[in-house]
Amino acid sequence: MSHACRFGIEEEYFLSDAASRGSVRKVSPKFIAAVQEAFPEEVQREMLQSQIEVATPVCETMGEARRSLAALRTGLASLGLEHGMLLLACGTHPSAVWSRQRATDIARYDQLMRDLQMLGRRNQLCGMHIHVEVPDEDERIRLMGRIMPYLPLILALSTSSPFWQGQRTGLMGYRLSAYAELPRTGLPELFDSPAGYRAYVETLVSAGAIKDASYIWWAVRPSDKHPTLELRVADSCTRLSDTLAIAALYRCLVHHLLCNPHVNAELPAAARAIASENMWRAQRYGIHGGLISPESRSMRTVPDLLDELIDQLSGDAATLGCSDDLAACREIVAMGTSADMQLGVFEEARGRGGQAAGLAAVVDWLATETRADGVTWSREREPRLLGAA
Template identity: 70%
Template sequence: MVSKAYRFGIEEEYFLSDAESRGIARKISPHFIEAAQAAFPNELQREMLQSQIEVMTPICENMAQARLSLSRLRAGLAAIALDHDMLLLACGTHPSAVWSRQRATEAKRYDGIMRDLQMLGSRNQLCGLHVHVEVPDEDLRIGIMVRMLPYLPLLLALSTSSPFWQGRRTGLMGYRLCAYAELPRTGLPELFTDAADYHAYVETMMASGAIRDSSFIWWSIRPSEKHPTLELRVADSCTRLDDTLAIAALYRCLVRHLARKPALNGKLTAASRAIAAENIWRAQRYGLHGGFVCADRRAMRPVAEVLDEVLAMLAEDAAALGCGADLASCRSIVAGGTSADMQLAIFEEARAGSGGQDAGMRAVVDWLAAQTRAGGNGQAGTTLRGAA
């Protein structure tokens, strides 16, 4: 019998791109927002910059529910966007957008954040995948957050979709976290000993006026401010829905496994955290094509080998949660490449033609839009308006 425990929800952030120029949509028409909110009143919210939106699934008990929700959201929003001469893109960075030309969304929370962050707020032109998994016991939730650190680089490597920044190849497969690291209270959480230790930090930050509440803590993994969940935030927004669901299944199984095995990663040290940070960098730089530093073996291990070991460890959890098929799709990502791999291949192929750099960027945006709209059915859909 499939367990209904470890309920979860998925949030995806998307870019809105101009359908004609393929550049970022700087100022979003209020008519688009009205149409999108009418279609998805409980699942859509604005982001800090006008060129981005975020969707969220309802609370899900199985992967089929999440797939149905995100398929509906992606297809529906892509259609509404196209009606307003825009393209919906699921990726960590927009290939050609220039941060200095962005406009902030008018909202009290975002106004305060922009005053605090100044230029860094405008540079936060980044889209991520967030997965919440329910862990009702707070001490267990904080403990799992810390013990999850060694697995975060794998989750990032599988999601990389940000090889471009400001119209240039970065040389990295996942540039998003590099830009995000400019913000305060990002990166890996500290090695909190328990919930009391975590609360001592949050309460001190709030009492001093540094933050309003814990939602202003933007670590790669964090306890939710509003829900009894542990929120994964390290992943890039995944272009292909199958990749989103594979990563969500992997994270959900890891949460269950760590809950069942309280001794696993129970004695992490400052060295352990530093190695996890190094492996985060290696995931950003190389994606699936590098390796991870292994403390136990004092060696560099290929990503595929690490994944195989983790999937074998999670077999019982996948069976209990009924997500074996989505979990197995992690191997398909390794075999076929991430969104970043595809973007780079498409860019080079188009650039090699007569169009040069501009043609390469347009081709990447077209692929991103088609794959985002297609969802998980593998079909690119109809020709884009204004497509070359």
């Protein structure tokens, strides 16, 4: 079988005050107007004013996605600086306080805030979503379960949320722990058939619990708007190269499962429980802790599992033209994830200037790495970048 596996990538970013390094409470209408003029189709507001989301067009090659995201990151970062803000790609803001956030005044978000109450205001979290085209709806639903065992590995590679409310959490990926407060999150159920999934959605909609399937926020789900299987498990990746590597991995996995319908076709009931345990391990340890292998009933290291998986997907990567981006997943393991880098920056700066200095240094590092254009952000450059502010 041949599958084009066209795809798109959505990234959520924080808007951070360039002077205080905390998150902004209210975004200037002039900034929003400038963004809408520069990117009329690619950028949208998020539930909190301190966040913004971008989306690539439908892509057929990794090069298309790279060019789109590089332009979006660089353009938004530059516009942000003109309005006194830094653009940060990470799962949680290092120092922002959720109780100080303001909601975005949009009808859908107003309704969500009424429903979720404090949980909505605490949802100061940014993820990366990857859509891969799977034209057949039944196939998308089946793939949702079949791809579940791979989600912890993807999460481990993407971890970028070691801080919460100005404190080290002890986790490499805290974002999903906070996100789990919301209903209809986490791993999807192992439905016995596409009809079972549709019956679940139809029951919730008919009962008035949700408006449509877009209110189901699982780690992977059939998209309600597009003919795609949407990955939602990953933290927002700070480095563009990490985003593209994980997108290539996910795209190759979808292609592989489509071309090999026997793989994970009959997952036992325990598979979801084991995947859930591995999700915790990925959150806690990132790439440094082992993941449980149900086949060997042993703990496997992330580098070993990744090497094995990349070898399995080599043919798919060649077919899709993304071998180099898939191989770049190994660089994440070799260099460390964003969470590793954030913690290293924090400890070094804290040793020189204390907790506040450590958090500020992390924000500066995130701003530099998010830009994707080689420009280094530092406090010393602020007057020139921001004008006379």
